[in-house]
Amino acid sequence: xxxxxxxxxxxxxxxxxxxxxxxxxxxxxxxxxxxxxxxxxxxxxxxxxxxxxxxxxxxxxxxxxxxxxxxxxxxxxxxxxxxxxxxxxxxxxxxxxxxxxxxxxxxxxxxxxxxxxxxxxxxxxxxxxxxxxxxxxxxxxxxxxxxxxxxxxxxxxxxxxxxxxxxxxxxxxxxxxxxxxxxxxxxxxxxxxxxxxxxxxxxxxxxxxxxxxxxxxxxxxxxxxxxxxxxxxxxxxxxxxxxxxxxxxxxxxxxxxxxxxxxxxxxxxxxxxxxxxxxxxxxxxxxxxxxxxxxxxxxxxxxxxxxxxxxxxxxx
Amino acid sequence: xxxxxxxxxxxxxxxxxxxxxxxxxxxxxxxxxxxxxxxxxxxxxxxxxxxxxxxxxxxxxxxxxxxxxxxxxxxxxxxxxxxxxxxxxxxxxxxxxxxxxxxxxxxxxxxxxxxxxxxxxxxxxxxxxxxxxxxxxxxxxxxxxxxxxxxxxxxxxxxxxxxxxxxxxxxxxxxxxxxxxxxxxxxxxxxxxxxxxxxxxxxxxxxxxxxxxxxxxxxxxxxxxxxxxxxxxxxxxxxxxxxxxxxxxxxxxxxxxxxxxxxxxxxxxxxxxxxxxxxxxxxxxxxxxxxxxxxxxxxxxxxxxxxxxxxxxxxxxxxxxxxxxxxxxxxxxxxxxxxxxxxxxxxxxxxxxxxxxxxxxxxxxxxxxxxxxxxxx
Numbered sequence: 209x210x211x212x213x214x215x216x217x218x219x220x221x222x223x224x225x226x227x228x229x230x231x232x233x234x235x236x237x238x239x240x241x242x243x244x245x246x247x248x249x250x251x252x253x254x255x256x257x258x259x260x261x262x263x264x265x266x267x268x269x270x271x272x273x274x275x276x277x278x279x280x281x282x283x284x285x286x287x288x289x290x291x292x293x294x295x296x297x298x299x300x301x302x303x304x305x306x307x308x309x310x311x312x313x314x315x316x317x318x319x320x321x322x323x324x325x326x327x328x329x330x331x332x333x334x335x336x337x338x339x340x341x342x343x344x345x346x347x348x349x350x351x352x353x354x355x356x357x358x359x360x361x362x363x364x365x366x367x368x369x370x371x372x373x374x375x376x377x378x379x380x381x382x383x384x385x386x387x388x389x390x391x392x393x394x395x396x397x398x399x400x401x402x403x404x405x406x407x408x409x410x411x412x413x414x415x416x417x418x419x420x421x422x423x424x425x426x427x428x429x430x431x432x433x434x435x436x437x438x439x440x441x442x443x444x445x446x447x448x449x450x451x452x453x454x455x456x457x458x459x460x461x462x463x464x465x466x467x468x469x470x471x472x473x474x475x476x477x478x479x480x481x482x483x484x485x486x487x488x489x490x491x492x493x494x495x496x497x498x499x500x501x502x503x504x505x506x507x508x509x510x511x512x513x514x515x516x517x518x519x520x521x522x523x524x
Numbered sequence: 525x526x527x528x529x530x531x532x533x534x535x536x537x538x539x540x541x542x543x544x545x546x547x548x549x550x551x552x553x554x555x556x557x558x559x560x561x562x563x564x565x566x567x568x569x570x571x572x573x574x575x576x577x578x579x580x581x582x583x584x585x586x587x588x589x590x591x592x593x594x595x596x597x598x599x600x601x602x603x604x605x606x607x608x609x610x611x612x613x614x615x616x617x618x619x620x621x622x623x624x625x626x627x628x629x630x631x632x633x634x635x636x637x638x639x640x641x642x643x644x645x646x647x648x649x650x651x652x653x654x655x656x657x658x659x660x661x662x663x664x665x666x667x668x669x670x671x672x673x674x675x676x677x678x679x680x681x682x683x684x685x686x687x688x689x690x691x692x693x694x695x696x697x698x699x700x701x702x703x704x705x706x707x708x709x710x711x712x713x714x715x716x717x718x719x720x721x722x723x724x725x726x727x728x729x730x731x732x733x734x735x736x737x738x739x740x741x742x743x744x745x746x747x748x749x750x751x752x753x754x755x756x757x758x759x760x761x762x763x764x765x766x767x768x769x770x771x772x773x774x775x776x777x778x779x780x781x782x783x784x785x786x787x788x789x790x791x792x793x794x795x796x797x798x799x800x801x802x803x804x805x806x807x808x809x810x811x812x813x814x815x816x817x818x819x820x821x822x823x824x825x826x827x828x829x830x831x832x833x834x835x836x837x838x839x840x841x842x843x844x845x846x847x848x849x850x851x852x853x854x855x856x857x858x859x860x861x862x863x864x865x866x867x868x869x870x871x872x873x874x875x876x877x878x879x880x881x882x883x884x885x886x887x888x889x890x891x892x893x894x895x896x897x898x899x900x901x
Contacts, residue, residue: 343538410608410610412606412607412608412610413610413612415575415577415597415604415606415610416604416606416610416612416671417612417623418576418577418596418597418598419575419576419577419597419598419602419603419604420598420603420623420624420627420671420675421598421624421627421628422598422623422627423598426627430623431612434614434615435613435614
């Protein structure tokens with residue numbers, strides 16, 4: 209092998225398909241045959257495996273804890289990983305005990321997420337379409353302003369928003385509509401990816417449809433929407449997931465009114481305010497149940513998700 | 525079916541770029557009008573203003589008896605074929621063609637009748653169930669045309685419909701458009717940058733440059749009596765040759781001195797110059813490549829030049845020559861009249877002599893670039 213490197217010998221191969229004679233340089237031969245590539249691969253996969261373990265460990269831990277009974281073993285932290293007996297006690301408690309508000313919280317979260325998925329999708333797609341297709345005064349200004357505003361973290365507005373919502377009666381008892389309002393209100397700012405996707409759909413399709421007799425709305429619904437399926441699904445997915453896992457806004461808008469908590473806030477109350485040692489495994493069980501629908505949704509729609517992100521990225 | 529009238533139509537973009545200046549044109553009912561010009565001349569912009577896809581900055585646009593400046597495209601009773609076809613990729617050919625009819629809430633039977641009829645005219649019946657992606661370029665173009673004709677529009681707009689096709693298909697589709705035009709007798713406005721398409725398709729041609737109309741006329745008119753240097757150079761292929769020359773006048777008979785030879789004007793042109801009382805002056809002489817003749821025997825009244833490129837086109841030769849004075853000239857010579865020895869003499873570097881009769885000459889004022897022989901509108 210090392211000989212090959214030093215003596216520049218050239219192999220000649222007849223490529224019948226192209227009808228030419230090709231030279232194969234020793235370096236090329238070396239690369240395809242040597243164990244170098246394999247060694248690199250082994251290295252890469254080792255690193256990837258390590259990273260995967262680090263990432264997955266908390267989730268695996270969470271799942272194991274959720275099956276440890278709070279009745280027969282210990283409801284809090286223990287110094288072993290696998291439960292001694294596998295039980296569904298935690299899950300049963302979540303759904304059946306009268307002290308458990310889990311179902312209520314779950315339902316709250318679901319309502320908020322579903323409403324947001326619908327409203328936010330409509331808003332985001334409308335904004336994106338308008339900015340992609342219509343030319344109006346201040347268009348550039350709006351886009352730049354949104355870009356700058358987007359650089360500030362959303363919870364900077366927390367205090368202001370809380371007082372605004374309070375004026376409208378949309379905190380505590382009105383926390384659910386209040387949260388929907390918060391999530392939707394600024395959602396138009398997340399138009400970038402959709403706009404990028406719309407930009408890749410030729411404008412002449414719009415024009416053709418308009419000459420064919422369609423109104424702008426008909427063009428949007430009948431031509432653009434079917435062609436933008438990946439981005440529509442991506443937008444719905446994002447709009448559903450954001451409130452599903454939100455903690456910051458949900459915790460202070462519903463502050464103190466336990467029946468209006470979402471799942472994240474509610475579960476946190478158990479380990480924070482309530483008996484931390486006793487509720488830990490039940491907290492874990494709740495966490496698993498929160499992850500289930502979102503994981504299922506993601507797996508089912510990941511094809512569109514990738515298409516949406518990459519499709520939109522072609523022209524930003 | 526409708527006439528289209530553009531009066532002082534102007535297009536100014538937001539960045540103050542004027543795309544179209546004071547466009548005036550009367551398009552007759554059932555006329556086939558072609559807008560032609562180099563890219564950026566404003567032809568597509570004008571078409572898009574007629575379609576309603578661009579706002580009209582100034583002037584009035586009338587379709588039929590109706591001023592339509594502020595009418596939505598969908599209410600202008602027009603159909604348009606786009607350069608990139610603009611077929612809806614997610615629905616079948618049938619649905620593509622039915623789209624406009626369904627928007628108009630036409631009954632299913634009527635839709636079916638019209639679509640199948642249009643498909644038959646265009647020979648695309650067997651593709652009706654396919655998606656646009658599964659069609660070749662020529663088939664897609666047919667669908668695009670079909671989508672327009674099902675509507676039975678008053679005005680048919682076409683924006684460079686053949687530019688995306690390869691040369692062979694383009695010739696074929698051009699012939700089909702001529703046939704189509706006979707079958708669906710309506711007003712056509714066709715935009716192209718290809719002068720061959722313009723010449724073969726148009727009843728009248730509108731030649732544009734930099735947002736201004738240069739000349740409007742039948743193909744024959746614009747070919748034979750170009751109004752200015754631009755039109756003369758744009759129409760015809762290979763392009764007209766331009767030479768520096770001197771116009772002289774001997775007792776009412778005008779003649780042109782060019783590269784050492786003198787060519788008298790024919791009576792018709794002479795009369796025009798006499799009427800305009802043109803003074804002897806330096807002029808730009810235009811001669812089309814196909815109007816030149818090679819001189820093999822008598823070279824006394826011919827221009828001497830050297831062959832630089834000899835292109836054999838089959839039925840004719842395109843000879844790129846450089847005259848003694850250093851001007852480049854293209855000659856288009858039918859091969860059938862040449863003997864073998866004559867052909868051999870036209871090789872690179874050889875000398876040859878050519879001339880042309882007075883009747884083929886075009887004379888332009890070098891300053892204004894206007895034709896001196898243009899009889900006036």
